[in-house]
Amino acid sequence: MNSSEIIKLIAINYQQRLHDINISVDEGSCLFLLGPNGSGKSTLLSLLAGHSPACQGAYSLAGRRVADYPISELALQRAWLPQASPPPFAIPVYQFIALGLHPLGINLEDEQACLVINQLLTRLDIAKLVTRNCDQLSGGEWQRVLIARTVVQVSPKLNPQSVLCLLDEPLTGLDLKHQIEVLQILKEFSLQGITVIASIHDLNLALNHASEVLLLNSGRVVGQGDANDVLTVGTIKQVYDVDTELLAVNGRQFIVSAALSRSV
Numbered sequence: 001m002n003s004s005e006i007i008k009l010i011a012i013n014y015q016q017r018l019h020d021i022n023i024s025v026d027e028g029s030c031l032f033l034l035g036p037n038g039s040g041k042s043t044l045l046s047l048l049a050g051h052s053p054a055c056q057g058a059y060s061l062a063g064r065r066v067a068d069y070p071i072s073e074l075a076l077q078r079a080w081l082p083q084a085s086p087p088p089f090a091i092p093v094y095q096f097i098a099l100g101l102h103p104l105g106i107n108l109e110d111e112q113a114c115l116v117i118n119q120l121l122t123r124l125d126i127a128k129l130v131t132r133n134c135d136q137l138s139g140g141e142w143q144r145v146l147i148a149r150t151v152v153q154v155s156p157k158l159n160p161q162s163v164l165c166l167l168d169e170p171l172t173g174l175d176l177k178h179q180i181e182v183l184q185i186l187k188e189f190s191l192q193g194i195t196v197i198a199s200i201h202d203l204n205l206a207l208n209h210a211s212e213v214l215l216l217n218s219g220r221v222v223g224q225g226d227a228n229d230v231l232t233v234g235t236i237k238q239v240y241d242v243d244t245e246l247l248a249v250n251g252r253q254f255i256v257s258a259a260l261s262r263s264v
């Protein structure tokens with residue numbers, strides 16, 4: 001393990017869903033997982049969260065085999081936002097977000113915890129919803145509540161042992177303003193040394209916000225590295241079967257569908 005490597009996967013195979021995955025991720029990286037529907041992004045995130053004990057190969061987090069972590073220690077090191085989970089039961093929003101404190105052994109009597117939660121409520125624009133139950137929210141509001149609960153668990157201000165924040169399609173259902181705020185929160189986390197791994201479908205957001213990307217296809221890694229190197233017209237055609245063009249605007253690259261750009 002090199003000094004900044006936080007995640008190491010060697011020869012991971014899982015059912016028929018992931019094949020020969022060998023990856024390494026550095027501390028503080030903001031890595032976006034990309035790939036078509038069914039390519040294995042959720043499966044890989046679940047495995048990184050420590051939820052696929054029957055996989056073949058080796059997975060180490062912070063230099064230790066994940067299989068050797070007691071679940072209570074794993075919960076201190078990483079948080080995981082699964083994809084599109086419905087509200088579990090009719091619990092008030094504030095109490096649901098505070099569930100993220102549970103693995104840390106603190107509760108709402110902790111002043112710093114209340115401060116962190118209240119800041120998140122403001123930033124994610126959910127302060128006005130706190131007294132409502134989780135099953136009385138719109139899809140985008142519920143997604144922001146889920147993100148808040150996940151982020152609280154690995155907030156460096158509350159949890160000095162946190163190293164990893166895993167999010168499966170965190171931007172799904174969010175409007176533009178809330179997407180930007182979530183991306184900003186994730187960037188701040190990575191700048192504070194927390195490794196962020198999130199799956200998304202928007203290649204342009206990946207180009208402009210990821211420190212690196214990992215592109216999957218049919219459960220195999222097609223490429224990992226700088227988004228500009230991995231997301232070429234050739235790899236996009238190979239993986240998504242879509243013809244694209246790259247446009248440069250104010251020094252930034254954007255991917256557009258070749259068919260759509262010709263039809264206007």
Ligand SMILES: Nc1ncnc2c1ncn2[C@@H]1O[C@H](COP(=O)(O)OP(=O)(O)OP(=O)(O)O)[C@@H](O)[C@H]1O
Binds near residue numbers: 017037042044
């Ligand atoms: N519980 C399951 N049992 C068996 N196969 C599954 C299960 N869940 C998913 N799969 C299969 O595993 C493969 C990878 O699925 P996964 O959900 O990881 O893809 P994904 O890249 O996250 O897709 P999407 O972009 O649609 O969310 C797919 O072929 C899928 O059909």
